[in-house]
Amino acid sequence: VQGTxxxxxxxxxSEIDPYDxxxxxxxxxxxxxxxxxxxxxxxxxxxxxxxxxAPFTFRGGGYPGTGGDCSASLAGASAxxxxxxxxxPTALGTPADQIDLTYNDGVATQSALRNIQGTxxxxxxxxxxxxxxxxxxxxxxxxxxxxxxSVTNTGAVDxxxxxxxxxxxxxxxxxxxxxYPGTGGDCxxxxxSSASCNIVVIYSPTGAGTFPDTVSLDYNDGxxxxxxxxxxxxxxxxxxxxxxxxxxPYDYLNVTxxxxxxxxxxxxxxxxxxxxxxxxxxxxAPFxxxxxAFPGTAGTCTASLSPASSCDVEIxxxPTATGFAxxxxxFSYYNGTSAVSVTRQVQGTGxxxxxxxxxxxxxxxxx
Numbered sequence: 001v002q003g004t005x006x007x008x009x010x011x012x013x014s015e016i017d018p019y020d021x022x023x024x025x026x027x028x029x030x031x032x033x034x035x036x037x038x039x040x041x042x043x044x045x046x047x048x049x050x051x052x053x054a055p056f057t058f059r060g061g062g063y064p065g066t067g068g069d070c071s072a073s074l075a076g077a078s079a080x081x082x083x084x085x086x087x088x089p090t091a092l093g094t095p096a097d098q099i100d101l102t103y104n105d106g107v108a109t110q111s112a113l114r115n116i117q118g119t120x121x122x123x124x125x126x127x128x129x130x131x132x133x134x135x136x137x138x139x140x141x142x143x144x145x146x147x148x149x150s151v152t153n154t155g156a157v158d159x160x161x162x163x164x165x166x167x168x169x170x171x172x173x174x175x176x177x178x179x180y181p182g183t184g185g186d187c188x189x190x191x192x193s194s195a196s197c198n199i200v201v202i203y204s205p206t207g208a209g210t211f212p213d214t215v216s217l218d219y220n221d222g223x224x225x226x227x228x229x230x231x232x233x234x235x236x237x238x239x240x241x242x243x244x245x246x247x248x249p250y251d252y253l254n255v256t257x258x259x260x261x262x263x264x265x266x267x268x269x270x271x272x273x274x275x276x277x278x279x280x281x282x283x284x285a286p287f288x289x290x291x292x293a294f295p296g297t298a299g300t301c302t303a304s305l306s307p308a309s310s311c312d313v314e315i316x317x318x319p320t321a322t323g324f325a326x327x328x329x330x331f332s333y334y335n336g337t338s339a340v341s342v343t344r345q346v347q348g349t350g351x352x353x354x355x356x357x358x359x360x361x362x363x364x365x366x367x
Contacts, residue, residue, distance in 0.1 A: 009044035009076060009105040011112035012037050013083075018096065021087040021118030023193075025157045025222025028123070029088035031059045033067065034099065034114065036083060041076040042106040048072075051100030052085070056116060059084040074103075089120025121156025123221035126191065126228035128199075136203040136234030140273045140336025143239075144204045146176055149215065149230060151187055152196040157222035159191045165227060168216035169201070173232060176200040180217075191219075205236030208272070237272020239335035240307065244344040249326065252317035252348030260318040262290045264298055265329070265344065268310040273336040276304045282330030283315070287346055290314040305333075319350025 014035040024030050038044050047070060049063045060066030065084030074081055085099065096117040102109055129150040139145050153159050164180040177183030182200030191197055201215060215230045245266040255261045269275050278301065280294050291297035296314030305311055319325060326347035332339060 006041040007076075008107055009038055009040040009042045009074075009103065009110075011044055011047075011074065011101060011103055011110070012039060013099055013101065013112050013114040015114060018115035018117050021116065023119040023121040023157055024087055024089055025123040025155070026089050026091060026120050027223030028157070029086055030118075031065070031067075031084055031086040033082050033084050035080050036070055036074065036101065036112065037078060037080045038074045038076050039078065040105065043076055044074045044103040044105060046072060046102070046104045046109075047074060048102050049083070049100060050102055051098050053097060055087060055089045055095055055118070055120070056097045057086050057088070059086040085116065087116075087118040089118065092120050092122065094119045119156075121193075121222075123223050124153050124155035124157050124159035124191070124193070124219065124226070125221065126159055126162075126217060126219055126226070127152050127154055128215060128217070128228055128230035130230060133231045133233060136232065138235040138237055138273055139203060139205060140239040140271075141205055141208060141236050142337040143236075144202055145234075146200055146202045148184065148198050148200050150196050150198055151191065151217065151228070153191045153193055155221065156193050158193060159219045159221060159226075160189065162187060162189050162191060162217055162219045165216035165218050168214055168229075170213060172205045172211055172234070172236075173201060173203055173213045173215075176202045201232070203232075203234045205234065208236055208238065210235050237307070239337045240269050240271035240273050240275035240305070240333065241335065242275055242278075242305065242331065242333060242342040243268050243270060244329060244331070244342055246344060249345035249347045252346065254349050254351050255317055255319055256353050257319050257322060257350045258353065260290075260316045261348070262296070262298070262314050262316040264296075264312050264314050266310050266312050267301060267305065267331065267342075269305045269307050271335065272307050274304050274306050275333045275335060277332070277334045277339075278303050278305060279332050280313075280330065281332050281341075282328050282343075284327060286319045286321075286325050286348075286350070287315060287317055287327045287329075290316045315346070317346070317348040319348065322350045322352050324349050
């Protein structure tokens with residue numbers, strides 16, 4: 001008689017112990033393919049998984065899991081097959097379990113084990129800054145105003161598939177430069193847990209009125225489709241329009257050389273937004289602001305002027321020579337859309353001082 005002794009079946013399951021599925025959103029799921037290897041020489045028979053319980057299951061419901069190809073037996077000599085296990089948490093926490101694959105090694109029942117774990121976390125939650133409403137304020141028709149919104153993921157898992165909700169943002173609002181996230185923005189399609197990124201939105205009204213809208217981002221929260229929104233609004237009005245009082249030109253008339261004659265001009269804003277960066281750029285001697293600097297000693301103007309408001313500037317004519325002199329009061333300003341100016345021509349005539357002559361001079365009068 002004769003015979004050959006061979007090594008019993010010995011099954012092993014791939015991956016480190018324990019295998020960690022990572023953080024998965026409650027209501028979401030992930031799966032992993034484990035490789036089962038027979039390191040013995042005989043066929044392992046009666047393969048059966050006996051220990052797996054929710055939130056761990058074979059993908060699709062039963063052994064070996066959808067995509068798996070293990071059966072009730074596995075040949076020896078390093079043959080392999082796959083099992084697919086799914087992790088689908090429904091509560092916060094870190095559950096653990098064990099893949100327990102029983103089999104007959106040719107002599108007795110054995111088990112191949114692999115410890116597994118995973119963490120159930122809060123789904124991704126995107127929050128857009130400036131809650132509950134961002135107001136672009138009243139801007140000039142034809143102007144462009146931009147604002148950078150911060151987007152933060154306050155959930156425990158990555159937000160994926162981030163993209164502007166189709167049709168949500170409409171003129172006069174848009175992402176700067178065209179598409180999401182706007183020029184200068186750095187949001188992509190994925191945002192990690194506790195991370196932030198930026199989107200840049202512009203407001204560019206072409207007519208007067210009030211314009212409400214919503215910034216809206218679609219994303220997947222790890223378990224389902226979700227939407228994050230931020231309401232925005234803005235008003236628009238005609239550009240600032242400054243006028244200067246008095247006829248054009250304004251005439252200081254005759255002023256003796258060495259003397260000064262001040263005059264207060266009123267500047268009014270007849271537009272719908274503030275005039276800013278107001279600055280006088282053309283005035284030169286013998287015309288000057290009284291006291292030497294804008295807006296003049298009796299002046300009230302500053303670098304900005306609200307709509308439907310007025311202020312004063314005081315300008316003097318101080319001739320140092322005889323004759324006619326003229327100049328232009330030239331105020332440059334930003335009207336909410338572009339740089340413009342308003343002017344008023346001024347003029348005056350310098351006269352020599354009066355000289356009184358007494359008759360029968362210049363010598364002494366002799367009675």
